[in-house]
Amino acid sequence: MGRTCNLLFSLAVFITLYHHTSSLANISTDKSALLTLRSHLSFDPNNILARNWSSSSPVCSWIGITCSSRHHRVTALNISSMQLHGTISPYLGNLSFLVSLDISYNALYGDLPVELARLQRLKFISVRNNNFTGAILSSLSLLPNLRFAYLSMNQFSGEIPSFISNITKMEVLSMQSNFLEGEIPRELGDLCYLTFLDLQFNELSGSIPASIFNITTMENIGLTYNNLTGQLPTTICDHLPNLKGLYLSKNYLGGVIPPNLGKCRKLQVLSLNYNEFTGTVPRELANLTALTKLYIGGLHLEGNTTISY
Numbered sequence: 001m002g003r004t005c006n007l008l009f010s011l012a013v014f015i016t017l018y019h020h021t022s023s024l025a026n027i028s029t030d031k032s033a034l035l036t037l038r039s040h041l042s043f044d045p046n047n048i049l050a051r052n053w054s055s056s057s058p059v060c061s062w063i064g065i066t067c068s069s070r071h072h073r074v075t076a077l078n079i080s081s082m083q084l085h086g087t088i089s090p091y092l093g094n095l096s097f098l099v100s101l102d103i104s105y106n107a108l109y110g111d112l113p114v115e116l117a118r119l120q121r122l123k124f125i126s127v128r129n130n131n132f133t134g135a136i137l138s139s140l141s142l143l144p145n146l147r148f149a150y151l152s153m154n155q156f157s158g159e160i161p162s163f164i165s166n167i168t169k170m171e172v173l174s175m176q177s178n179f180l181e182g183e184i185p186r187e188l189g190d191l192c193y194l195t196f197l198d199l200q201f202n203e204l205s206g207s208i209p210a211s212i213f214n215i216t217t218m219e220n221i222g223l224t225y226n227n228l229t230g231q232l233p234t235t236i237c238d239h240l241p242n243l244k245g246l247y248l249s250k251n252y253l254g255g256v257i258p259p260n261l262g263k264c265r266k267l268q269v270l271s272l273n274y275n276e277f278t279g280t281v282p283r284e285l286a287n288l289t290a291l292t293k294l295y296i297g298g299l300h301l302e303g304n305t306t307i308s309y
C-alpha cells in the first residue's frame with residue numbers, strides 16, 4: 001500500500017509542474033477575477049468588499065487577500081463570515097496561484113463552478129456552512145494538491161464518486177450535513193494520508209467498505225446518522241493504531257460488536273448506539289484505556305454490559 005502511495009505522489013508532482021509552466025497570467029488577472037467574483041455577490045450587508053476592494057488600491061492590500069512576495073500573485077482568499085449572499089463566479093478559476101480558499105459561513109448558493117479545477121495549487125478549501133448545491137467532488141477530484149476539504153453544512157447531493165481516490169494527498173475530508181446518498185466507495189480507502197473523515201448526517205446506505213479501516217493514518221471516522229447496514233469487519237482495528245474517534249451511531253449496523261475494537265489502543269470516543277448490534281459487549285473493550293466516552297444505548301445487547309477496567 002505504501003508503495004502505491006509513493007508512486008501516485010510522484011505522478012501528481014509531475015502533473016503539477018507541467019501545469020504551472022504553461023501559465024501567462026499576472027496580478028492584473030487576479031484583480032479582475034476578484035472584482036468579477038465580487039460582482040456576483042448580490043448582498044454584502046456591511047459593504048466590506050464594496051468599500052475595501054477598490055480598483056484604485058493594490059489587490060494585495062485588500063481585506064481577505066494574501067499574496068506571495070515571490071510571484072506577486074494572490075495565494076489566499078478568505079472572505080469567511082461576512083454574511084455574503086450570491087453565487088461564485090467562474091472567474092475564480094483564474095486565481096492560478098491560489099493555495100487557500102475560505103468562503104465558509106456565508107449564504108452563498110448554486111453550484112461550485114467547474115473552473116475550480118483550474119486551481120492546481122489549491123491545498124485548502126472551506127465552503128462550510130453555505131447553501132451550495134450540486135455534485136460535490138467533480139471539480140475537486142482534478143486538484144492534485146488538495147489536502148484539506150471542508151464541505152460540510154451545505155446542500156450537496158448525489159453519490160460520492162469512486163474517483164475521489166484521485167485526490168491522493170487528502171488529509172481531511174469533511175462532508176457532514178449534506179444530502180449525499182448511495183454507498184461509500186471502496187476507493188476512499190486509497191486515500192492513504194487521510195486522518196479525518198466526516199460523513200455524518202447524510203443519506204449514505206450499504207455497508208461500510210472495509211478499505212477505510214486500512215488507512216493507518218486515520219484519527220477520526222464519523223458516520224453517524226446515515227442509513228448504513230451490514231456488519232463491521234472482524235479485523236476492524238488491525239491497521240488503525242492512531243484512531244481516536246469512531247462515530248457510528250444512528251445507522252442500521254448489525255452483527256456482533258467486534259472484540260477486535262480492543263486493538264484501537266488510542267480510542268477516546270466510541271459511539272455505537274442506536275444500531276442493530278446483537279450479542280454482548282466484548283470484554284476486550286476494557287483494553288481501551290484512553291476511552292473517555294462509550295455510547296452503547298439503544299442496542300439489542302444481552303448479558304452483563306458492565307465493563308471493568
Ligand SMILES: *[C@@H]1O[C@H](CO)[C@@H](O)[C@H](O)[C@H]1NC(C)=O
Pocket residue numbers: 025026027028029
Ligand atoms: C499583465 O499582463 C498584461 C498582458 O498579458 C499586461 O498588459 C499587464 O501590464 C501586466 N500587468 C502587470 C501588473 O504586470
Ligand SMILES: *[C@@H]1O[C@H](CO)[C@@H](O)[C@H](O)[C@H]1NC(C)=O
Pocket residue numbers: 051052053054057061062063
Ligand atoms: C482594506 O482593508 C485593509 C485591512 O483592513 C486595510 O489595510 C486597507 O487600507 C483597506 N483598504 C481600503 C481601500 O479601504
Ligand SMILES: *[C@@H]1O[C@H](CO)[C@@H](O)[C@H](O)[C@H]1NC(C)=O
Pocket residue numbers: 078079080081100101102124
Ligand atoms: C479566515 O478568517 C477567519 C476569521 O475571519 C479565521 O477564523 C479563519 O481561520 C481563516 N481561514 C483560514 C483558512 O485561514
Ligand SMILES: *[C@@H]1O[C@H](CO)[C@@H](O)[C@H](O)[C@H]1NC(C)=O
Pocket residue numbers: 025029090091092093094115
Ligand atoms: C478568466 O476566467 C474566465 C471564465 O472562466 C475566462 O473566460 C477568461 O478567459 C479568464 N481570463 C484570464 C485572463 O485567464
Ligand SMILES: *[C@@H]1O[C@H](CO)[C@@H](O)[C@H](O)[C@H]1NC(C)=O
Pocket residue numbers: 106107108129130131
Ligand atoms: C440556506 O437556505 C435556507 C432556505 O432558503 C435558509 O433558511 C438558510 O438560512 C440558508 N443557510 C445559509 C447558511 O445560508
Ligand SMILES: *[C@@H]1O[C@H](CO)[C@@H](O)[C@H](O)[C@H]1NC(C)=O
Pocket residue numbers: 141142163166
Ligand atoms: C482521475 O485520475 C485519472 C488519472 O490519474 C484521470 O485519467 C481521470 O480523468 C481522473 N478523473 C477525475 C474525474 O478526476
Ligand SMILES: *[C@@H]1O[C@H](CO)[C@@H](O)[C@H](O)[C@H]1NC(C)=O
Pocket residue numbers: 181203205227
Ligand atoms: C433510510 O432508512 C429509513 C428507514 O429504513 C428509510 O425510511 C429512508 O427512506 C432511508 N433513506 C434513504 C435516503 O435511503
Ligand SMILES: *[C@@H]1O[C@H](CO)[C@@H](O)[C@H](O)[C@H]1NC(C)=O
Pocket residue numbers: 001189209210211214
Ligand atoms: C487491507 O490491507 C491488507 C494488508 O495491508 C490487505 O491484505 C487487505 O486486502 C486490505 N483490505 C482492504 C479491504 O482493502
Ligand SMILES: *[C@@H]1O[C@H](CO)[C@@H](O)[C@H](O)[C@H]1NC(C)=O
Pocket residue numbers: 259260261262263284287
Ligand atoms: C486485551 O488485553 C488482554 C490482556 O489484558 C489480552 O490478553 C488481549 O489479547 C487483549 N485483547 C485485545 C483485543 O487487544
Ligand SMILES: *[C@@H]1O[C@H](CO)[C@@H](O)[C@H](O)[C@H]1NC(C)=O
Pocket residue numbers: 304305306308
Ligand atoms: C457484571 O460484571 C461485573 C464485572 O465483570 C461484575 O462486577 C458485576 O457484578 C456483574 N453484574 C451482574 C448483574 O452480573
